[in-house]
Amino acid sequence: MTQTAKIAFIGAGNMASAIFEGLIANGYPVDQIWVTDRSEEKLAPYAARGLKATTDNDEALAACDIAVLAVKPQVMKTVVEAHRDAIQQYKPLLVSVAAGIDAESLSNWAGDDVAIVRCMPNTPALVQTGASGLYANALVSEQQRQQTEEILAAVGITLWVENEAQIDAVTAVSGSGPAYYFLFMEAMAKAGEQLGLDAETALKLTLQTALGAARMSTQSDLAPAELRRNVTSPKGTTEQAILSFQQQGIDEMVLKAMTACRDRAEALTEELCKD
Numbered sequence: 001m002t003q004t005a006k007i008a009f010i011g012a013g014n015m016a017s018a019i020f021e022g023l024i025a026n027g028y029p030v031d032q033i034w035v036t037d038r039s040e041e042k043l044a045p046y047a048a049r050g051l052k053a054t055t056d057n058d059e060a061l062a063a064c065d066i067a068v069l070a071v072k073p074q075v076m077k078t079v080v081e082a083h084r085d086a087i088q089q090y091k092p093l094l095v096s097v098a099a100g101i102d103a104e105s106l107s108n109w110a111g112d113d114v115a116i117v118r119c120m121p122n123t124p125a126l127v128q129t130g131a132s133g134l135y136a137n138a139l140v141s142e143q144q145r146q147q148t149e150e151i152l153a154a155v156g157i158t159l160w161v162e163n164e165a166q167i168d169a170v171t172a173v174s175g176s177g178p179a180y181y182f183l184f185m186e187a188m189a190k191a192g193e194q195l196g197l198d199a200e201t202a203l204k205l206t207l208q209t210a211l212g213a214a215r216m217s218t219q220s221d222l223a224p225a226e227l228r229r230n231v232t233s234p235k236g237t238t239e240q241a242i243l244s245f246q247q248q249g250i251d252e253m254v255l256k257a258m259t260a261c262r263d264r265a266e267a268l269t270e271e272l273c274k275d
């Protein structure tokens with residue numbers, strides 16, 4: 001990292017903790033990380049480990065170069081407006097991870113003239129296997145772009161998108177994506193039990209198979225379709241399962257689900273940003 005930026009995580013929930021725990025596991029100094037939340041109780045274990053933890057968002061904004069806004073979309077406006085003075089005084093780079101909250105609204109709520117990166121990360125950041133889509137407004141400097149990228153690259157892959165609307169597509173693919181795979185794992189483990197395995201065996205085999213397939217596909221030069229064909233012997237067993245999925249319209253089902261996800265991100269923008 002070019003320099004160790006002081007980072008504040010505003011909201012110590014699932015997504016923020018996945019990123020900062022991933023950073024810490026990757027060697028980021030704990031004393032460069034500020035974490036805020038409304039709950040002292042939630043912050044206490046972080047303070048005990050040497051992170052700077054406070055319920056005072058202004059204190060964290062004053063201390064840091066970068067503020068990761070990791071509260072729910074529904075409270076983002078209230079939170080940003082409440083801390084407008086500190087944002088204007090200290091001018092940290094704001095990195096919002098909220099689904100559906102556009103950069104222009106964030107900028108208006110923060111009092112304008114603020115460098116903003118919209119980021120759509122995902123929770124596998126916790127195990128340095130995250131995927132983040134990034135979009136910067138015009139006020140983000142080259143150095144700030146690099147800093148943001150280096151932070152998120154420490155917990156996974158990073159991809160800049162060309163236009164902000166694509167962040168909603170990133171949400172549909174990778175932001176929400178871990179949940180689709182967890183759902184599929186749940187279904188496979190359940191089916192394994194129904195086919196006669198005990199619950200523990202079915203789950204273990206399901207998880208290891210997911211890991212193996214993910215690792216193979218990311219390490220191989222072959223496309224997923226080719227790797228699938230390599231498992232599928234003509235007149236064999238896999239063929240029957242794949243046929244069953246295809247006959248039930250797996251492509252359409254996935255497209256429909258991801259479109260619903262993208263549409264919900266757009267609806268959040270309408271609901272929470274247009275007033």
Ligand SMILES: NC(=O)C1=CN([C@@H]2O[C@H](COP(=O)(O)OP(=O)(O)OC[C@H]3O[C@@H](n4cnc5c(N)ncnc54)[C@H](OP(=O)(O)O)[C@@H]3O)[C@@H](O)[C@H]2O)C=CC1
Pocket residue numbers: 010011012013014015016036037038039042057070071072073075079097098099120121122123175176
């Ligand atoms: N979870 C995920 O997989 C992903 C989430 N995101 C985005 O990340 C953001 C956070 O989501 P997630 O981590 O799941 O949500 P969480 O509810 O787990 O985390 C949000 C945290 O912020 C706290 N909070 C609320 N108000 C304030 C405040 N004024 N100051 C400081 N902290 C506050 C909440 O406390 P309290 O509970 O008391 O309200 C809570 O602990 C969302 O905008 C979401 O769209 C993006 C990608 C993936």
Ligand SMILES: O=C(O)[C@@H]1CCC=N1
Pocket residue numbers: 099171175176
């Ligand atoms: O479900 C949500 O709204 C958040 C954003 C992407 C993943 N989780």
